[in-house]
Amino acid sequence: MKIIRFLSAGREQFGRLHDDGRTTLLEGDLFAGLHDTGKPATVDKLLAPLVPRDILCVGLNYKKHAAESNAEPPAHPVLFMKNSGTLQNPGDAIVLPRKLRSDEVDYECELAVVIGKTCHNVSRADALRHVLGYTCANDVSARDWQRNGGGGQWCRGKTFATFCPLGPALVTTDEITDPNRLAIKTILNGQTLQDWNTSDMIFDVPTLVEFLSASMILNPGTVILTGTPHGVGFARKPPVYLKAGDSVTIEIEKIGTLTNPVVEEAVG
Numbered sequence: 001m002k003i004i005r006f007l008s009a010g011r012e013q014f015g016r017l018h019d020d021g022r023t024t025l026l027e028g029d030l031f032a033g034l035h036d037t038g039k040p041a042t043v044d045k046l047l048a049p050l051v052p053r054d055i056l057c058v059g060l061n062y063k064k065h066a067a068e069s070n071a072e073p074p075a076h077p078v079l080f081m082k083n084s085g086t087l088q089n090p091g092d093a094i095v096l097p098r099k100l101r102s103d104e105v106d107y108e109c110e111l112a113v114v115i116g117k118t119c120h121n122v123s124r125a126d127a128l129r130h131v132l133g134y135t136c137a138n139d140v141s142a143r144d145w146q147r148n149g150g151g152g153q154w155c156r157g158k159t160f161a162t163f164c165p166l167g168p169a170l171v172t173t174d175e176i177t178d179p180n181r182l183a184i185k186t187i188l189n190g191q192t193l194q195d196w197n198t199s200d201m202i203f204d205v206p207t208l209v210e211f212l213s214a215s216m217i218l219n220p221g222t223v224i225l226t227g228t229p230h231g232v233g234f235a236r237k238p239p240v241y242l243k244a245g246d247s248v249t250i251e252i253e254k255i256g257t258l259t260n261p262v263v264e265e266a267v268g
Helices: 063-068 143-148 205-213
Strands: 002-008 011-017 023-029 033-040 045-047 055-059 078-082 094-096 109-115 131-138 164-172 183-188 191-197 223-225 247-252 256-264
Touching (some): 131 256, 205 223
Parallel strands (some): 094 256
Antiparallel strands (some): 002 045, 002 164, 023 033, 055 078, 109 131, 109 223, 183 191, 183 247, 247 256
């Protein structure tokens, strides 16, 4: 099922997005269970498919991206985090930081995994049973702050407001049985800059869930960003960074497209 979260007459609701473009109203709880009422829904504004409990992110998780970053493939998944203030809806703007200025804001298409039930010390074999579904993510990154402003940590450059667009839909695991066989791409102003497949992950989705739940609790609503393929802006010659007026789209097979315009932060 493709689940969307939206506003209708000022009320936040969940709906089922059908292949023909219709939306029907869902009732219940995202994690306890939603059922399709069959009633037509009016979508006034599309929202990110959920408000994450936590946002866990994995770096250097594609073989070719590690190579373009001149980095050895890591022995364990590289973990960093974004805070909830990075969340952005489909269609709403990615804001280029100006209070703490960045002129090196990069795009990163990523498959996002949404945990559906409490996950603690799970085995790789059982990992996907704890997953509710998948959505598109853009791990927007201020490379200058990531490299130079975080004391060796990545969170500063990854955690500016609007730096985690999610959407357009949460696709449940019955529709995506193998998350490591999906085409994934980034399109900037109509030009495809990343075009690869999740099969190139160094640590596949079950391995990530096993590792992240080891001696740690993943609560329902935890979102895991699983890394980006090669083709990011900083590795291009010359580098390609986001600028005001751009439009950036993340597209993942079986999930859909997540598009956001780019604007500058207004600082008084």
